[in-house]
Amino acid sequence: MHPRVLSDHALACRLERTEALANARFVEARARLVPDSGAQWIEVAGAYAMYDGVRSPCTQTFGLGLFQMPTAGDMDKLETFFKDRQAPVLHEITPLADKALLPVLDERGYRPVELTNVMFLPLDGRVSAAAVRDEALWVRVVGAEEQDLWARTAAEGWREVTAIGDLMLDMLRVAAARGDGVSFLVELDARPIATGALAIHHHVALLAGASTVPEWRRRGAQRLLLESRLQYAARAGCDLAMFCAEPGSASQRNAERQGFRIAYTRIKWGLTS
Secondary structure, three states: OOOOOOOOHHHHHHHHHHHHHHHHHHHHHHHHHOHHHOOEEEEEOOEEEEEOOOOOOOOOEEOOOOOOOOOHHHHHHHHHHHHOOOOOOEEEEOOOOOOOHHHHHHHOOEEEEEEEEEEEEEOOOOOOOOOOOOOOEEEEEOOHHHHHHHHHHHHHHOOOOOOOHHHHHHHHHHHHOOOOEEEEEEEEOOEEEEEEEEEEEOOEEEEEEEEEOHHHOOOOHHHHHHHHHHHHHHHOOOOEEEEEEOOOOHHHHHHHHOOOEEEEEEEEEEEOO
């Protein structure tokens, strides 16, 4: 672990706020593109609560119990926000949050439903990696006129995912239109084959949007995208990069090979009653 960056409450606040702000910008883009969608976010007791549709993975909270301990009234307000929209009540909670939150979740009928490893990489003094790659691969940042190309390429990489596969193209088009987003495209002999994205808040770069068209995997596209985004973030003045992955996944292993370390494992809690 980097000697100057500790996995503590201060780091958790930076990482969680960065992801919350990135999701808030996504919800704002949805509201702008689809005014009748009902997309909205609010802040309650330091937590950001997002609504982007009943099935959207953005519909949840970030930072609950981390910036301040919610009162019973705060919890009521958050639960009402989701219930009024017929959406599930979900809170993504870091283990650095106030420990007094655990009995509150238990008493109110929550249960754990998902685990996520939140990873980080210090960028101070970072130099370009000399990774061997296919010389036919080319990575670039796409402009506003190519947002649909980026979204369709990214959706191709998700076509094998059945749980939310039908939502992906729509969500990726919104992601490409976010006010804080930078979209990267990899081409192989001028053919788009892979995508990645970046959002920057308070000198922290959130890496997301990784997708490779199945037929073109294992060519080094994601390694190239990762290094290109890290270099972009370092030039933009970021001192940290962050990445979220399913525990034990290929995405986690790839990030660890690039020097990322696990800051903590986050638990998503869902209301069952």
